[in-house]
Amino acid sequence: MTTTQTTPARNAATATDWAKIRLFAMDVDGVLTDGTVQIASDGTEAKVFSILDGMGLVRLARAGITTAWISGRPSEATTRRARELGIPHLIQGRTDKLAALSELAARLRLSPEHCAYMGDDDIDAPAISWAGVGIAAPEAMPSALDAANYVPARAAGRGAVREVCEHILGAHRGTEAAAVKQ
Incomplete structure (x- = not known):
């Protein structure tokens, strides 16, 4: 018996x-990062965030x-990056994303x-389904992919969030242009 995987x-x-x-709104690990967490022997944690994604989020805020x-x-690295970017709502330690x-x-x-x-794991799937635009990272678990109505071409932690930001910004510019023409 062969099984086929559905691609959203x-x-x-x-x-x-x-x-x-x-x-x-978005998950952090596996969306803003590639899902890797580095923990040093002294317990300090490091994550790698994309500058492209960060600039997209700054541009959204400006709009x-x-x-x-x-x-x-919870993660101090996440808190620091959110503070740097001026993210107004940082919710950590909540596994019920919906x-x-x-x-x-x-x-x-x-x-x-x-x-x-935007999410990447089983615990994100209900929130992805609930949102008007539900987005799954390309590397997401099947439940998240199945719940999504958009999957970016760029990888998580490497411009996927920026791609989404550009869709939002482009649509808003289009709406503004249409309003001016009327």
């Missing part, structure tokens, strides 16, 4: 979907799009269609 549509999210986004990081594990995301959206008075969420 790489770009099932439309320009209209992207234009509705007001909050882009008025709120960003949030939701991580299942609860964390929906609570944040409620506080911000946003419905699911105004939220994008």
Whole structure:
């Protein structure tokens, strides 16, 4: 018996979907990083974050799009990077990503269609499904890939988040241009 693995549509999210986004939330390990955590013998932790991704998040903030990081594990490296980038919502130690995301959206008075969420693991799949634009990292677990309506071409920790940021920014520019023409 042969089994076939279904590959989600790489770009099932439309320009209209992207234009509705007001909050882009994401997991950290396996999304903003390649999923590798280095722990030295003294217990200090190191992660590698992409400058491309960071610049995309800064550009979103300048455009008025709120960003949030939701991580299942607390990390000083994550806290430092979030602070550097001015990420307004950093939620760590929450493995129920859907609860964390929906609570944040409620506080911000946003419905699911105004939220994008990017993850890579089983615990991210419900949040990916809930969001108006659900995104899975290309290397994600099958449950996350199945839940997603967008999978970036770039790898996690190597520009995948920037690719998503550019979709959001491009759709918002298109909306602004259409409003000016009217």
